[in-house]
Amino acid sequence: MRESRTRLPFLVALGAGALLLSACTESTSSAGDAGSPRSLSVSSSAESCDVSAGTAPAGTLTFDVTNDGDEVTEFYLLGDDGLRIVAEVENIGPGLSRQLVVNAPAGDYFTACKPGMSGDGIRAAFTVTPSDEEPTVSADTQALVDAAVKNYSAYVQDQSDQLLAATEEFVKVYRAGADDRARALYPEARVHWERIETVAESFGDLDPKMDAREADLEPGQKWTGWHRIEKDLWPPARYTALTTKQRAAFADDLLANTRTLDERIGKLSFTVDQIANGSRGLLEEVATGKVTGEEEIWSHTDLWDFQANVDGARVGFEGVKPIVEQNDPALATQLTERFAALQKLLDSHRDGDGFVFYDTVATPERKQLSDAVNALSEPLSRLTAAVLG
Template sequence: MTKFLAPAALLALGALALTGCTDNNATASADGSIAVSASDDACTLATGTAAGGTLKFSVKNEGTKVNEFYLLAEDGLRIVGEVENIGPGVTRDLVVMAPEGSYFAACKPGMVGDGIRSPFTVTAAAAGQEVSADRAALQQTAADQYASYVKDQSQQLLAGTEDFAAAFAAGEEAEAKQLYPQVRMHWERIEPVAESFGDLDPILDAREADLEEGQEFTGWHRAEKDLWAPKGYTKMSQAQRQQIADGLVKHTTELVTRAQALEFTPDKLANGAKELLDEVATGKVTGEEEAFSHTDLWDFQANLEGAKIAYEDLAPLLEGTDDELDAQLKENFEKLQAQLDAYRVGEGFKYYDQLGTEQVQELAAGVDALSEPLSRLTAAVVK
């Protein structure tokens, strides 16, 4: 789950928030990528300016902590693109399509806090950046199809949230427990979209273990803890449950409104698919996401479905240009789905704490096998 400062807090930090740096005398790499050196205390870009169009950032972790890299919109909240889980010594690429405008580049050492940021400017697109009319039409079709999917899932998320909130507030725990993993699947299928709203995401989906000092524990996981109360926990009063329930509905309604206004591009679909697999690797496979309910496999399934939808919308762009990647992705999606199907129970799944160490390791290996070719999808579809 990604967290960034609200606009007011970002402005209050002023120049202190921009502790990253750029080497304005350096140039992009020979292949046109912008080199980024991410360390434990710095985020150094080879250049702070690039022409609009397809941008490729080559991010090397020079530090000792796992790192992340983001390109943020001018408000410092909306995520244009991100690459997560960059281990020490590892280089990973972020490919995005960015129009002319002002942005922030940000590294996030340790994958906590608000990141080390520096301004990044995208100028007018260089000549020759246009794609063929046929390919542009395929790209637009993919974007339109995915926008319809996000609209449908976000509306189902809101309807389900209203049902869950009503049951939770009324103390109908059996009903709320049944609804919890089912409704959250709508969130998990479009998680990159939800996370792009840096002010709403922490309110709705922050895990207790991820809370920073002074941050209130609200949203889905606050309700989860109350429903699957750990030993020594004091249950919320009806008034407290109502407050959590009202907040879930209020902020989900706002998320749906914002999601309807989003515009999608092929790079956002492909990067979003990869982010969903990253979510599985960092939260679901580890069992950290649903620490109280252990309904991680429902989330796992939803993340996989969301990634597959994005891939399938983009698949026509691979036909005749990268058939090998298309075949590999199709095969690895099917293999990972087969692994998950082995843990189905009725209409749901086994609880995650019922899986053994070897089973978890096998799932992690399946995620890794799919994640590698999926990381190449963005570059293949923005040509």
């Protein structure tokens, strides 16, 4: 579950009714006009998610989200099925405010706050009514937009196809009890998931089935997916190994969900702000899970995931880079340089075709990685605004 961004002076959407998506920014006064029906305030607490209005006209909507509770919270705009994540802003600490800007077409939605970042959230119906606000685009810019969308769509589909093929091979050897081979294939297969993680996470029903970590499980939640199998392949002390039947069940479940994911991705359309926001979201995945070592707690293959998230973020940026060069050339240069600096640091931890295990990376080296991620995060947070002009 990740973020998104602002007003679309130009935007292309593939497919009827495709969302002209979203943005998450630090709270500013420029993204929305106070008193406008498109400017809404949100107060999140342990017991409530108070949105100042339950309707708004189609176009650029600005949600100013304030955490009035005692736990870190999240805010979501969900599709009419209550599952599809239209836009989100995460990790809002107590007393802090962040801003979510969404260019949304008319339709039915849900708003949701997640105090403690767990559970289904505190939800309410939200309606976007028809309006005459339409994005415009010059012919030259449209050509850049079309190219970015076409190339990114092809990239995501290719990674999804490779994920399916790699998962098929992985579950085959895991079911057969060939654990050494399965351990070798595990990080290689997950690379394809991590490169498109923000896209996969947009399917709110599939992501927890496929990528939930044990520490994140809700009470009563059945644990399935990659990390359930990871624990069986790298068992901790006093762990009871899965039986052959249990292995087969978890393997089959993972493969079935991967096939469903691939089918759904084949029906997706993208917009340039989704591409830019996906780039930012992937780097946040690095900052919140990979740098800390929390993602691959048993296998310690975090650096494979780290690299894959950076790959996906870089591909997203490079796809919209011609637009950024047109609108903010200094930002394009800065991002190019900081992606290169982070990659150089990652390359220093390579071991053959892969990486060293993360539990062998010393604290000072982890801090170097964290600092490089933070150095890239700041300009990357401005990518979508530059893309949208």
